[in-house]
Amino acid sequence: xxxxxxxxxxxREAPNDETAQNGxxxxxxxxxxxxxxxxxxxxxxxxxxxxxxxxxxxxxxNKLGCEEISMSALQNPEPWEKTGRFSDxxxxxxxxxxxxxxxxxxxxxTHEEPIVNMMKAYISSYKDLPLYAxxxxxxxxxxxxxxxxxxxxxxxxxxxxYSFHTSEEDLDKFYTEVExxxxxxxxxxxxxxxxxETFASGGIFAKYSHEFQTFLPVGEDMVYYNGDxxxxxxxxxxxxxxxxxxxVKREELxxxxxxxxxxxxxxxFKYSEPLGLKFADENNEQKNVYMGCYGIGVSxxxxxxxxxxxxxxxxxxxxxxxxxxYYLVGIGEAGVVKAEEIYNKNPELCxxxxxxxxxxxxxxxxxxxGIPYRVVISERTLSESSAEVTNxxxxxxxxxxxxxxxxxx
Amino acid sequence: xxxxxxxxxxxREAPNDETAQNGxxxxxxxxxxxxxxxxxxxxxxxxxxxxxxxxxxxxxxNKLGCEEISMSALQNPEPWEKTGRFSDxxxxxxxxxxxxxxxxxxxxxTHEEPIVNMMKAYISSYKDLPLYAxxxxxxxxxxxxxxxxxxxxxxxxxxxxYSFHTSEEDLDKFYTEVExxxxxxxxxxxxxxxxxETFASGGIFAKYSHEFQTFLPVGEDMVYYNGDxxxxxxxxxxxxxxxxxxxVKREELxxxxxxxxxxxxxxxFKYSEPLGLKFADENNEQKNVYMGCYGIGVSxxxxxxxxxxxxxxxxxxxxxxxxxxYYLVGIGEAGVVKAEEIYNKNPELCxxxxxxxxxxxxxxxxxxxGIPYRVVISERTLSESSAEVTNxxxxxxxxxxxxxxxxxx
Numbered sequence: 098x099x100x101x102x103x104x105x106x107x108x109r110e111a112p113n114d115e116t117a118q119n120g121x122x123x124x125x126x127x128x129x130x131x132x133x134x135x136x137x138x139x140x141x142x143x144x145x146x147x148x149x150x151x152x153x154x155x156x157x158x159n160k161l162g163c164e165e166i167s168m169s170a171l172q173n174p175e176p177w178e179k180t181g182r183f184s185d186x187x188x189x190x191x192x193x194x195x196x197x198x199x200x201x202x203x204x205x206x207t208h209e210e211p212i213v214n215m216m217k218a219y220i221s222s223y224k225d226l227p228l229y230a231x232x233x234x235x236x237x238x239x240x241x242x243x244x245x246x247x248x249x250x251x252x253x254x255x256x257x258x259y260s261f262h263t264s265e266e267d268l269d270k271f272y273t274e275v276e277x278x279x280x281x282x283x284x285x286x287x288x289x290x291x292x293x294e295t296f297a298s299g300g301i302f303a304k305y306s307h308e309f310q311t312f313l314p315v316g317e318d319m320v321y322y323n324g325d326x327x328x329x330x331x332x333x334x335x336x337x338x339x340x341x342x343x344x345v346k347r348e349e350l351x352x353x354x355x356x357x358x359x360x361x362x363x364x365x366f367k368y369s370e371p372l373g374l375k376f377a378d379e380n381n382e383q384k385n386v387y388m389g390c391y392g393i394g395v396s397x398x399x400x401x402x403x404x405x406x407x408x409x410x411x412x413x414x415x416x417x418x419x420x421x422x423y424y425l426v427g428i429g430e431a432g433v434v435k436a437e438e439i440y441n442k443n444p445e446l447c448x449x450x451x452x453x454x455x456x457x458x459x460x461x462x463x464x465x466x467g468i469p470y471r472v473v474i475s476e477r478t479l480s481e482s483s484a485e486v487t488n489x490x491x492x493x494x495x496x497x498x499x500x501x502x503x504x505x506x
Numbered sequence: 507x508x509x510x511x512x513x514x515x516x517x518r519e520a521p522n523d524e525t526a527q528n529g530x531x532x533x534x535x536x537x538x539x540x541x542x543x544x545x546x547x548x549x550x551x552x553x554x555x556x557x558x559x560x561x562x563x564x565x566x567x568n569k570l571g572c573e574e575i576s577m578s579a580l581q582n583p584e585p586w587e588k589t590g591r592f593s594d595x596x597x598x599x600x601x602x603x604x605x606x607x608x609x610x611x612x613x614x615x616t617h618e619e620p621i622v623n624m625m626k627a628y629i630s631s632y633k634d635l636p637l638y639a640x641x642x643x644x645x646x647x648x649x650x651x652x653x654x655x656x657x658x659x660x661x662x663x664x665x666x667x668y669s670f671h672t673s674e675e676d677l678d679k680f681y682t683e684v685e686x687x688x689x690x691x692x693x694x695x696x697x698x699x700x701x702x703e704t705f706a707s708g709g710i711f712a713k714y715s716h717e718f719q720t721f722l723p724v725g726e727d728m729v730y731y732n733g734d735x736x737x738x739x740x741x742x743x744x745x746x747x748x749x750x751x752x753x754v755k756r757e758e759l760x761x762x763x764x765x766x767x768x769x770x771x772x773x774x775f776k777y778s779e780p781l782g783l784k785f786a787d788e789n790n791e792q793k794n795v796y797m798g799c800y801g802i803g804v805s806x807x808x809x810x811x812x813x814x815x816x817x818x819x820x821x822x823x824x825x826x827x828x829x830x831x832y833y834l835v836g837i838g839e840a841g842v843v844k845a846e847e848i849y850n851k852n853p854e855l856c857x858x859x860x861x862x863x864x865x866x867x868x869x870x871x872x873x874x875x876g877i878p879y880r881v882v883i884s885e886r887t888l889s890e891s892s893a894e895v896t897n898x899x900x901x902x903x904x905x906x907x908x909x910x911x912x913x914x915x
Contacts, residue, residue, distance in 0.1 A: 103573060104628045104637040130624050133611075138577040138624060147576075164512060167548040167556075169541045170579065170644060171601075171661045192580075194601045194613065196660075197648040204603065204613070215539050215547060219513045228513040235579060235644070239606040251605075252580045 098141070098421065098444070100462075101451045105140055107462050118315065119403040120246025126412050126465045128420075135243025135251035142466070143399075145420035147254065150395050151233050153285045153417060154256050157278045161271075163229040163258055168211055170235055172203035176210040180371045190238040192251075204237035209390060212259050213368045220386060222377050223263050227271060231258035233395060247400040248356060249317065254395040261369075262387040263376060268363060275391050279309055279359055282393070287402060287415030292358060295320055296330040296343065302365040304342075305334070309359035309393075311401050316356035323349050356401050357394070364388040406490070412467025413490050423447045423506070424468040426459045428475035435474045435499065439484075443506045464489065472502065507550070507830065507853070509871075510860045514549055516871050527724070528812040529655025535821050535874045537829075544652025544660035551875070552808075554829035556663065559804050560642050562694045562826060563665050566687045570680075572638040572667055577620055579644055581612035585619040589780045599647040601660075613646035618799060621668050622777045629795060631786050632672045636680060640667035642804060656809040657765060658726065663804040670778075671796040672785060677772060684800050688718055688768055691802070696811060696824030701767060704729055705752065706740040711774040713751075714743070718768035718802075720810050725765035732758050765810050766803070773797040815899070821876025822899050832856045832915070833877035835868045837884035844883045844908065848893075851915045873898065881911065 111121030115131065123129045128143035139147055155165065171194075177183035183203065185191055192204040205211070212230065219225060236255045243251050258275070262268040276294065283292040288311050295310040308331060310320050319332040328345045332352075340347055369375070369386040378384050399418075406413035416422060425447050427436030433451075440449040448468060450459045456473075463471045471487040478485050483496040520530030524540060532538045537552035548556055564574065580603075586592035592612065594600055601613040614620070621639065628634060645664045652660050667684070671677040685703060692701040697720050704719040717740060719729050728741040737754045741761075749756055778784070778795040787793050808827075815822035825831060834856050836845030842860075849858040857877055859868045865882075872880045880896040887894050892905040 102571060104625075104634065104639060106628055106634075108627075130627065132578045132580070132620060132624075133582045136578045136580045136582075138575060138620070140575050141573045144574055144576050162511060164550045165553055166550060167553050169545045169547055169661050171541065171545045171646070173542040173545075190606070192603045192611075194603045197599070197650050202601075211541060211547070215541075216513075218517075218539065219515055225513065225515075230513060237580070241606050252578050 098447075099440075099449050099451050101453075103141060105142060107465050115246065116244055117246035117248065117400075118407060119248060119400040122403060122407055122412050122465075123246070123400075126467065128412075129247065133251075135240055135249065137247055137250065137252075137396075142420045146399055146414070146418050147395060149418045149420070150286060150398055151256070154233075154282055154393060154395070157282050157285075158229075158231055158256075158258060161229065161274055161278055163231050165232065166230050167232050168205070168208050168215075168234060170205050170237065172205050172211060174201055174203060176214040176372055177203065180210055180368060182210065190240060192237045192239045205234070206236055206238050208232070208234065208257055209259070209364070209368045210372065213372045213374050213388070216261060216386075217372070217374055220261060220374060220376055223379060226376060226386070227260060227262045227267055229258060229260045229271070231256060231391075245315070245317065245400075247396045248315070248404070250396060253397065256393040256395055258391040260389040260391070261374075262389075263378065263384070265365070265387055268365070268387045268389050272361065272363060272389050275361055275389070276307070279361070279391075279393070283309060283311075283358065285417050286398060287417060288358065288398070288405065291405065293320075293322065293326055293329040295355070296328075296334055296339065297360070298331070298333050300362070300367065302367050303363040306360060306362040308357045309361075310355035311358050311405070312353050313356045313401060313404055314354060315404055316354040318355045318357055319352060320355045321350040321352055323351075356397065356404075358398050358401055359391070359393040361391045362389060364390055407467070410461075411465030414467045414469060416469050419467070419469050421446060421448045421468050422470060424463040424466065424471045425449045426456060426463065426471065426473045427451075428456050428473065431476055431479055432474040435479060435484075436472075439472070439474070439499070439503060439506060442503055446506055474499070507857050508849075508860050509857060510862075512550060514551060516874050524655065525653055526655030526657065526809075527816060528657060528809040531812060531816055531821050531874075532655070532809075535876065537821075538656065542660075544649055544658065546656055546659065546661075546805075551829045555808055555823070555827050556804060558827045558829070559695060559807055560665070563642075563691055563802055563804070566691050566694075567638075567640055567665075567667060570638065570683055570687055572640050575639050575641050577614070577617050577624075577641055577643060579614050579646065581614050581620060583610055583612060585623040585781055586612065589619055589777060591619065599649060601646045601648045614643070615645055615647050617641070617643065617666055618668070618773070618777045619781065622781045622783050622797070625670060625795075626781070626783055629670060629783060629785055632788060635785060635795070636669060636671045636676055638667060638669045638680070640665060640800075654724070654726065654809075656805045657724070657813070659805060662806065665802040665804055667800040669798040669800070670783075671798075672787065672793070674774070674796055677774070677796045677798050681770065681772060681798050684770055684798070685716070688770070688800075688802070692718060692720075692767065694826050695807060696826060697767065697807070697814065700814065702729075702731065702735055702738040702764075704738040704740055704764070705743055705748070706769070707742050709771070709776065711776050712772040715769060715771045717766045718770075719764035720767050720814070721762050722765045722810060722813055723763060724813055725763040727764045727766055728761060729764045730759040730761055732760075765806065765813075767807050767810055768800070768802040770800045771798060773799055816876070819870075820874030823876045823878060825878050828876070828878050830855060830857045830877050831879060833872040833875065833880045834858045835865060835872065835880065835882045836860075837865050837882065840885055840888055841883040844888060844893075845881075848881070848883070848908070848912060848915060851912055855915055883908070
């Protein structure tokens with residue numbers, strides 16, 4: 098990306114109404130634009146980060162044999178009425194609308210009911226199971242307040258995976274595979290060391306569900322962890338019974354705030370039963386399908402990465418999600434020519450700051466935008482056939498031979 | 507894709523309520539699932555076709571220097587009220603909803619107002635122009651009737667590009683570049699020979715806009731064309747004045763139905779003026795920004811391709827948009843082993859029909875699903891070190907050496 102050609106501009110000041118650090122920095126650095134509280138547009142750099150996060154999740158889920166689909170945002174009330182969840186008392190964050198031809202519709206806050214309803218067309222026998230379908234799709238939640246930037250949106254991007262099984266054992270087995278896949282995903286996203294699988298409330302059909310909580314000062318959840326963080330539980334399940342189950346003592350627990358980046362549920366028959374999703378077993382008996390569901394908040398993950406890594410100078414992206422890997426600045430005639438040459442080797446990997454502004458302003462923007470490696474080429478560095486490469490995260494700077502850099506790019 | 511592992515099933519019968527050929531075939535072949543009239547889910551094969559169409563459009567737009575973004579579905583009424591378009595009298599296909607915290611919202615039927623509003627943050631000087639931003643985003647239109655499958659959706663995917671300029675000349679120049687890009691796009695999508703740039707009504711600021719109309723029996727538009735199809739006009743502009751403008755005579759025109767797959771508009775100040783999107787020129791005078799907008803109905807294009815190419819046996823995909831290139835069927839033990847071997851060379855390109863059903867059923871599904879090349883490997887073909895390759899479109903069958911096939915894959 099040539100900065101002279103992109104419409105993105107960095108802003109000196111965060112907008113007044115943007116109180117969350119992630120929203121403020123992402124706006125200042127030109128990644129997002131606020132449409133209204135809790136509703137954001139993704140600009141070219143922001144969209145690239147989202148796509149990078151999606152790619153990592155997609156790769157890990159495809160390895161498990163999951164298939165990608167895309168379901169609608171507009172929701173026919175019928176299946177939701179069967180589970181009682183079209184009611185605003187039951188689900189208090191619905192956005193609803195009306196068909197011109199008559200009848201209410203919902204805007205998907207999640208997709209259990211429609212996918213269970215859909216699967217009635219594809220599941221009839223034990224031979225059709227197990228199956229795993231996921232999507233990256235916009236969810237709509239009518240939050241009363243939305244002041245956390247992209248950590249809590251009224252419109253946000255989620256990955257939701259649903260699994261369908263003939264037996265509890267098969268559900269359990271896949272659930273464990275997803276747990277391991279989630280660990281790999283959060284590791285690859287740069288959140289591994291602060292993200293813990295956390296016991297949370299299980300609802301009707303299971304004693305516990307599991308959340309993946311990233312410890313974070315601005316996180317909205319409160320969790321408790323033991324000394325080696327081998328047991329983490331959500332405040333909502335903190336009781337003597339649960340402490341007994343998990344074999345931890347209240348006095349050895351520490352409290353911290355955390356952001357929920359993923360959750361996994363054993364739904365069992367919760368949705369298949371009221372919606373009539375059954376299969377014929379080997380003896381041709383009709384049985385309820387066992388289900389699990391597994392979410393990751395894609396846009397929230399982006400916000401959590403910002404909150405975890407950002408410093409006073411701006412954003413800091415882990416390489417795996419960064420929109421670009423190198424931020425090229427040429428100084429002086431020879432430096433500009435060489436920066437251009439490096440850029441042309443692989444424009445997909447590089448931002449070229451070819452704007453007609455002072456180097457100091459470019460350095461400040463390089464830090465604000467948070468690209469992993471700033472590469473400065475000047476007559477001084479060229480005298481050593483080198484470029485000065487600065488690691489955004491550590492601040493470490495070293496001279497690297499231009500030829501080595503080019504072969505890396 | 508291994509058919510034994512995917513949840514997709516082909517259906518013998520189209521659903522009763524699916525009267526459009528594209529909806530019926532895509533449903534039977536397992537590409538889409540109907541959520542309600544005009545609202546569809548995209549299953550793994552359908553999503554791949556959509557992604558292939560998006561890739562072609564993206565490549566051609568990126569060549570013009572366009573930048574990809576993603577704007578929100580939820581719409582703050584404010585900018586729409588400034589242009590008068592939040593009114594249901596003015597725009598009669600709004601879906602509207604309400605914030606829990608109070609206030610109406612719209613669901614984007616298009617994105618002119620929000621992008622103009624957003625660009626006020628990024629355009630202030632002639633130095634910021636021109637700029638071109640596009641997105642692939644769901645649009646919501648509250649149609650009274652929706653009986654055309656994915657040709658006319660209540661929720662559908664659109665590519666919308668917006669251009670911003672300092673002058674009419676610059677807008678005209680870019681508009682011409684987009685016209686050429688659209689021709690390349692429709693050529694690559696397999697619609698080139700039947701798709702014609704068509705004069706349509708221009709609105710307030712331009713005498714004409716242009717539509718890209720694909721001649722199609724089930725198209726909802728009526729267009730007129732002259733002998734060599736060098737001039738095509740929408741019925742809405744058929745008048746003596748227009749005929750004079752275009753230098754064609756009414757009696758030399760033929761009427762046909764067509765589906766609008768794209769449209770391009772010179773908006774000029776239509777939105778920039780009421781929304782106050784201005785730039786400072788070289789003399790520091792404030793001037794209105796010139797604008798153009800350019801749409802392609804992505805999901806509609808998919809439906810048009812189905813309608814154009816499908817035959818009695820099912821779907822027929824042009825190679826560029828097909829979800830897979832080869833449909834592999836192994837017959838007999840050696841055939842199955844060899845089919846598996848070919849599949850493993852590049853699973854991204856192949857469907858392997860490894861289901862435990864008769865070859866005749868596999869052949870029927872291969873035709874229904876419409877993959878460009880059916881590859882059958884049996885003891886007979888192996889005796890000639892070959893596979894039997896059938897072109898779905900022409901029906902032509904030939905023996906191709908396995909080694910040649912593998913190197914192609």
